[in-house]
Amino acid sequence: MRSKILIRNLYKIYNEKKENEFFALKNINLNIKCGEIVIIKGISGSGKSTLLSLIGALSKPSSGDILVNEQNIAKLPDIFSSQYRNEEVGFIFQSFNLVDGLSVYDNVKAPLVLSNINQDELKKKINLALEVANIAHKSQQMVSNLSGGEKQRCAIARALVNSPSLILADEPTANLDKNNSLIFVDILKKFKQLNKTVVVATHDTIFDNLAFVDTYVNIEDGAII
Amino acid sequence: MINKNFVDFSILLLLKDKKEYLFSFFIFTFIVFLASSILFISDSIKHDLFIALDKQHQIIVKNTKSGRYTPLSEEHIDSILQISGVDNVKGKVDGYYYFAQDRRYFHIVVDESLDEHSMIISSEIKSILAKFKYTTQFNFLTQDGITSLDIKKVIKSNIISNDVILVNEDIARKILNMDEDEYSYLDVLVPNNSEIDFISLKIVDLYPDIKVKTKNDLKSDYEYVFYYKGGIFMILYIVSMISFFILLKNQISSVFGEKKREIAIFRSIGFAIKDIIFLKFIQNSVVALCSYFLGVFLAYIFVFIFGAPLLKNIFLGHDASHIIFTPIVDVKTLFVMFIFTVIPFLASILLPAWKIAVEDMSEVIK
Amino acid sequence: MFFIKRILIIFFIFLVIIIGDLVTYDYVEKEDKIKEISSKMTSISPSFSFASKEYKKFVYDK
Known part of the structure; x- marks a missing residue:
């Protein structure tokens, strides 16, 4: 199978060459194939979220390469890394990161406003994402009025709306109860069926020993063990 | 984008x-x-x-004494007329009448077309006079007693005419307490525009107390x-x-x-x-x-x-x-x-x- | 876009009122009136009185 993400000798150092220099990631090498589901496990502060933000081009590594679809995203200028995030990546965050004061529909619409697509296509894409995330019935509700699980599903719909090939989930179940966590696990299965490459950073045991997960990666003190 | x-x-x-x-x-x-x-x-x-x-004359001459304005005389007109380049000099009567009841000044302007019994006032003056029941005529208090004038016409107030009362020249002299040979200002007519500044200086040379204003000075x-x-x-x-x-x-x-x-x-x-x-x-x-x-x-x-x-x-x-x-x-x-x-x-x-x-x-x- | 259209309509109404006022105002009549009265005066000065007496004196006695 073709490589989706290839990480080579990746380092992320905060406060480089200062007294309080801190190695968030040390010499990470990872190969994730297309359509794989990868769970990155580790305790808080182990560096798993940093790794995810580097794969998602939210921040830049200190050294090393991150090849996504054989293109090095580590040194992309802002305009291209933003385009990459918009078209290739769907983020799901622990705190959902929805825009309060907007409806579910408008939150899901946000990634699409950068492209000049017509209104019909826009509506079609949003409704499809809402259906997949099972939140279509709440589309006109304000996100501030939603429960934690509903917010999570809204965030999933937003992550899916641009049909990205890569889904990055950072502690997706940390703010959810058991039932909603299990629903998320089911959605992961759906992602697998849709042939999405998914990287989940978590310390939740609910993700342990899942049959459909292709790889488990353990991180400790910024290094893969 | x-x-x-x-x-x-x-x-x-x-x-x-x-x-x-x-x-x-x-x-x-x-x-x-x-x-x-x-x-x-x-x-x-x-x-x-x-x-x-736009409608002003090129040079306006006023007289001062001890820093205050005082009327000009026929003598001034004659000597200014002697300056070469001056075509004509007109003496004008113009001044302010203090209306004590309302503590404000009315601007008395001469209009030759009016007779000795009537005046034209602005709408602002009309409403001021109306407050004191002067609706058809007004009594000016002068040195020789009361001078009554009928309101002939009311003109619209604008930035120039707001405080204006137009009267006959003889009446204006009476109200402003000016003699026959006294003038408030002199209008000096100079046909050649390029000579205006030079003639202004000449007038000041003749009468150091005189204030000369050209159109440009006013502007x-x-x-x-x-x-x-x-x-x-x-x-x-x-x-x-x-x-x-x-x-x-x-x-x-x-x-x-x-x-x-x-x-x-x-x-x-x-x-x-x-x-x-x-x-x-x-x-x-x-x-x-x-x-x-x-x-x-x-x-x-x-x-x-x-x-x-x-x-x-x-x-x-x-x-x-x-x-x-x-x-x-x-x-x-x-x-x-x-x-x-x-x-x-x-x-x-x-x-x-x-x-x-x-x-x-x-x-x-x- | 609906919001912008609504604002544009409101501004358009304002503009119509203003242009209507500018077009219907009789500038010629006002100019004639001012010229007529100023031609009667030997020395024109703004006829308004200033709030401060000293300032009025300064303007008229200049």
């Missing part, structure tokens, strides 16, 4: 945060309204005064008056703009503190730095342009349709209720005001937005 979906979304976010924008919208509208009103009023007054100036006097008034308002305007930007800066730092997360969310879903700046640009352009145009439109209606209550008194004094401003819109000055209000406003918003957009957002959105 510019697409309908993006503009729609920016407006949607603007409406979502409308409460935060209302503050800057109202203050900004008020400042533009005030500045435009002042501009409209002073432009209108200047316009009327300069029209009036600069008016400009001085309006620069003086305009200058005060300019300082007020600058002070209000500075306080506005200080308030705006405080508001921006508190609002952008909360908005940091929102900007980071947009960055995470693919908004580039330029998209964030463009989004803020659209939102604040809508606020700034709406404020600017609303301010200017309201100022126009306030000044030229409602006659600028309150502000009119600051410019024209307390007895100006009958003056109607001539609608004059100086597009060039409005454009300068646009540059000095909208551009700093946008800059003061876009710079902090850019600062936040370039920050590492991975920590903010964890």
